Amino acid sequence: MDFRFAFRMLGKTPGFTIAAIVSLALGIGANTAIFSLIDAVMLKLLPVENPRELVSLTEPGQSGVSIGMSNGVRGLLSTREFDGLHSRTQSFAGIFAVESQMVKFGATIDGQSQEDLRTRLVSPDYFSVLGVHTAAGRTFTPVDDHGTGTAPYAVASYAFWQRRFGGSPEIFEKDVRINKASLRIIGVAGPRFQGENVGEMPDLWIPLSEQPLLMPGREWLHDSVDKPFDKVMWLQVIGRLKPGVSLQQAQANVNIVFHQIVVEEFDKLPQDQLKDTLKQSVELHPAGTGLSSLRDFAEPLYVLMAISGMVLLIACANVANLLLARAASRQKEIGVRIALGAQQSRLVRQFLTESILLSLTGGCAGVFVAFAGVRILIRMVQQGSTPIALDVTPDWRVLTFTIAVSLLTGIAFGLAPAWRSLRVNVSSTLKEAGRGMTASSSRIGLGKSLVIAQIAISVVLLIGAGWFVRTLRNLENIDLGYSRDRLALLDIDPMSAGYKGERLPALYHELQSRLRAVPGVRSVAYSQNGLFSGSESGDQITVEGYSPQKKGDGSSRFDQIGPEYFSSIGIPILLGREITTRDNKTAPKVCVVNEAFAKFFFGKANPLGKHITDLFPGSVATMEIVGVVRNVRDHSLRGEIDRRFYLPVDQPMDGDFSPFMTFEIRASSDLPAVIQAARKAIRDYDPALRIEGVDPLTALVDGRLTQEKLIAQLSSGFGALALLLGCIGLYGVLSYGVAMRTGEIGIRMALGAQRGRVIRMILRETSILLLIGLAIGVPAALACARFIESKLYGLKPADPGTLAAAILIMIAVAMLSGYLPARRASRTDPLRALHYE
DSSP, rough: HHHHHHHHHHHHHHHHHHHHHHHHHHHHHHHHHHHHIIIIIISSSSSSSSSSGGEEEEOOTSSSSOOOOOOOOSBBBBBHHHHHHHHHHSEEEEEEEESSEEEEEEETTTTTTEEEEEEEEEEETTHHTTTOOOOEEOOOOOGGGGSSTTTEEEEEEEHHHHHHHTTTTGGOOOOEETEEEEEEEEEETTTTTTBTTOOOOOOOEEEEEGGGHHSOOOOOOOOSOOOOOEEEEEEEEEEEETTTTHHHHHHHHHHHHHHHHHHHHHHTOOOOHHHHTOOOEEEEETTTTOOOGGGGGGGHHHHHHHHHHHHHHHHHHHHHHHHHHHHHHHHHHHHHHHTTTTHHHHHHHHHHHHHHHHHHHHHHHHHHHHHHHHHHHHHOOSSSOOOOOOOOOOOHHHHHHHHHHHHHHHHHHHHHHHHHHHOOOHHHHHHHHHHHHHHHHHHHHHHHHHHHHHHHHHHHHHHHHHHHHHHHHHHHHOOOSOTTEEEEEEEESGGGOOOOOHHOOOOOOHHHHHHHTTTTEEEEESSSSTTTTTTEEEEEEEEEEEEEEEEETTTEEEEOOOOHHHHTTTTTEEEEEOOTOOOOOOOOOOOEHHHHHHHHTTTOOOOTTEEEEOOOOOOOOEEEEEEEEEEOSOOOOOSSSOEEEEETTOOOTOOOSSSSSEEEESSSSOOOHHHHHHHHHHHHTTTOOEEEEEEEEEHHHHTHHHHHHHHHHHHHHHHHHHHHHHHHHHHHHHHHHHHHHHHHHHHHTTOOOOHHHHHHHHHHHHHHHHHHHHHHHHHHHHHHHHHGGGOOOOOOOHHHHHHHHHHHHHHHHHHHHHHHHHHHHHHHHHHHHHHHH
16 A cells, blocks of 8 residues: 555656666665675685585795795695695595696697686595586596596586587587696586686686696696705695584694694704794685685775765765655645544655655666676776686675665665654644745755765765875876886796706896897896786895894895896996896805895995895805895885895705796887787797796786775765765755745845845855865764775875865865856746745
8 A cells, every 4th residue: 555655656756756766776786786796705605515614724924935825815735735634634524725826828629729728726626525516527536536647637617618619518529738738628517616716717627636747847746855845835725624523623633734744844854943843833714705816805895885885875865855855845745634634653654665665666776787887896806817707696695785775775765754744733834835835944954964964975985085096196106116117027937848957047048138139128137026926035034243133033035136137127226236147156145135125234334245144944045245226116016115135046045046037128119019029039949938928017017006996996986976966965955945935035136135145145055064064074084084094005194185175176066056056046036936925
């Protein structure tokens, strides 16, 4: 009954109904879109059997070479550690390992087509422990795997099967050739399974035992017994708890086994060093929602959720104002119904029914807005050319969220007109209805209060948007210490082409010479860690003449570089000299330090000639400081610059030359053309040399700003939407007030009031609302700043420029919103107004 009546009443005012639904659809849709992404990244369980039984095993503070540390886990394990845990732990019904990074390989399918495939190496019990069902074929199991080359199988993803083979069974008849591995696809995973790493979906899952064939020259399956510190940390490990075993019980059992493995690995260490090594432990964390590097976006998404919530509040206030104006026009109807005996509770229920019906309709429309918004958000968080695979299909959490938001907003903005209906005076209402007058100051007061709230929230969002936009601009324009223009980073993988030992430094020198000869190249340098490439190195050191005061004082970042590295990139030498070709393997060991290193360890003293001893596990190397260079940003745009030393590639600390290298190429002309020519020069020298990637430095730096761009763009968009909704609300209230005061304005003008005075009168009311809103909004924004201050860079929350810009924008738009109804009021014809009265 109530809903039928509500449908009829809303249908009589289509303009009001459409305006209200659109406002709510935008507010609810924005909130649903962001919540959908939060759900997909952090809340949705993996589509496997009993996902809540899964736990991840991570080793914090491990020694060794770490491969791929940006996958959402705090530490990785080596092959030997995984093998020991796999065979000895008693707390798991099953345990498996996966390669920490999804790797893209050039593959030949059936000896014909060549294409890039995204792959992930997994232990043979990966699918059985997860409980993954196939869409076709079968998965590989431990029975299939008896060592390298004995399990030449692969399982394809459903998306790859559809994209490449159109769902045809012929996929099982094709051979896939990747480097030295020849693989046969034996199964296709189910359509919902995209892997254990949320956001990443491989084309193929391949057994770990095929790693030496896929990556020639790298033996990651067997840790060195003689050099235990040389173990490669490259595996993410996940286990399934046995029924009745708690997380704490499993962690205790795992660490007993882990310490046994450590003792066996480092049995030749002195007791004091072994004692320190045994302080390492394995931590267990719930893994039912999978692992994900996208969880780095958790904090920005929560910030955006709060911002979109404020936009929804403004939308609710707008709809409440529309309902108030509509309720005022229905005063005669309400008065008549009360006079005929209608109870006030019945009227309140009717108003709430109409508002809830509006909100639910707006929520349904908001779902469509959310679908479009989620696609936009995914494109915004995507980094690089690899697509992000997320299951954003609405589940019960998203649907519950949308329904709850719709109902709550319906009740929230329906309370104002419902409350108004309780205050109707039947006698005066019927008299005013006969005269055509419905205005009173009290009726406008609630609407003005809502407008003040809209202005205050809009100011908060405008100031927030200003903070984030200026932060992004400050980071984009930060001084790196060298020019980022026309500089490209080229990564090569010599080991897969068979280069080892002494051949590596000779290769690097030869490639540097060949790249320098490429037309358009101004200079070429090379280094182990590159610039903003993601890899980083650090170690414990002792410094001549310095005694550590606290834990962490004896550590430093370092990099291995080629000759003329600093002059090639454009990093100024402040003292001494840089690394040159004479700093080879037979020469005395030397290094160059940055300003931060020199200041921390030597203060104002001259560091030249002092010695650094690097306590690299398994070896001790002492180097003489021969130069000091300017501080530069090479891996991070935020925070203090790390203390760092640079040593020659030809003088490795442990005697082993770096098996991977990044070449920094500075162009004097068109960079894309130089990149293509550089690729060709390397292929011409040795076609077997694998180029892992070529990126302009500007693209790598931009990739570090993905979060800041996401927040800045969306907060600006939400701020503009809030400003628009707020000003529509202000315009609506003032227009309604002018309409209700037609008689008063007519009398004023009949008595000689000029148009300008009428405009000033309306604008004075606008100014009062604006000033109250600003007085509430600015302090509220500064109070909220403490929650996001860590996200800002290069400015304080009370930055005068940001505050002034937001306030001026709010004043300009608000006064424009007030001027339009004021201008219309000033054109009132006194005779028509008095006739109406």
